[in-house]
Amino acid sequence: MIRRVLPALLLAAAPAVAEDGRAVFEARCASCHAVVAGAPPGAGPNLSGVVGRRVGxxxxxxxxxxxxxxxxxxxxxxxxxxxxxxxxxxxxFPGLWMGSNALRAAEERAAVAAFLRAAR
Ligand code: HEC
Incomplete structure (x- = not known):
């Protein structure tokens, strides 16, 4: 049931997904990454506008x-x-300097990607 309903919900509620992504981002990423345009990098690069931007x-x-x-x-x-x-x-990216900050859950990864697409 959940399997059939969840994708439909995700499609219907894209802004809500971005909001979920913000919560995950704040908990798991914001200690190292700013997402406000023009803010200085922290321990990691600024991710404002990262979708559509060159890697690095x-x-x-x-x-x-x-x-x-x-x-x-x-x-x-x-x-x-x-x-x-x-x-x-x-x-x-073998040799990456980001520590072990993977997101295990596919829904979290999709939500964070949606949040970052909107973060400019
Ligand atoms: C402990 C600090 C830290 C945390 C927490 C962290 N990162 Fe990073 N991140 C970094 C560093 C440092 C780099 C640059 C790595 C390098 O140069 O190898 C980086 C690089 C990146 C890049 C590549 C950026 C670019 O300009 O190409 C992305 C995307 C990214 N992180 C996303 C995330 C997301 C999303 C999260 C949360 C799930 C996260 N990071 C959590 C430190 C962190």
């Missing part, structure tokens, strides 16, 4: 070699790439 695209942040390389290759974040990244960040 906060010019005020000093990235690890692996993200610097991804930036130079021209790789760009979209929601799908973000969701895949958040499932296992270090698998996508």
């Amino acid at each position: 695209g906060d010019s005020g942040f000093g990235y690890s070699p692996v993200l610097e390389e991804a930036r130079q290759s021209g790789q760009v974040w979209d929601a799908a790439l973000l969701e895949r990244f958040l499932a296992d960040p270090e698998e996508m």
Whole structure:
């Protein structure tokens, strides 16, 4: 039942999903990442406008070699790439400096991606 209802709810309630994403972001990500445009980076880069931005695209942040390389290759974040990244960040970018901050639940990853798509 939940399996059939949940996707329909997620589609019908995209703004609500972004709000759920804000709650997850505040609990799990905000200690290191600002999401306000122009705010200085914290322990991690500013993620305002990250969807549609180059990987490694906060010019005020000093990235690890692996993200610097991804930036130079021209790789760009979209929601799908973000969701895949958040499932296992270090698998996508071995040598990443983000600690173990994966999101295990697919719904949380989708909600955070929706929140970040709206965060500009
Ligand atoms: C302990 C601090 C910390 C936490 C918590 C954290 N991150 Fe990060 N994050 C970083 C650092 C540091 C980097 C840069 C890593 C590098 O240069 O290898 C980063 C990089 C990123 C990037 C790539 C940004 C870019 O400009 O390409 C994304 C996206 C990201 N984090 C999302 C998240 C999300 C979403 C969460 C919450 C689930 C999260 N992070 C939790 C520290 C953190």
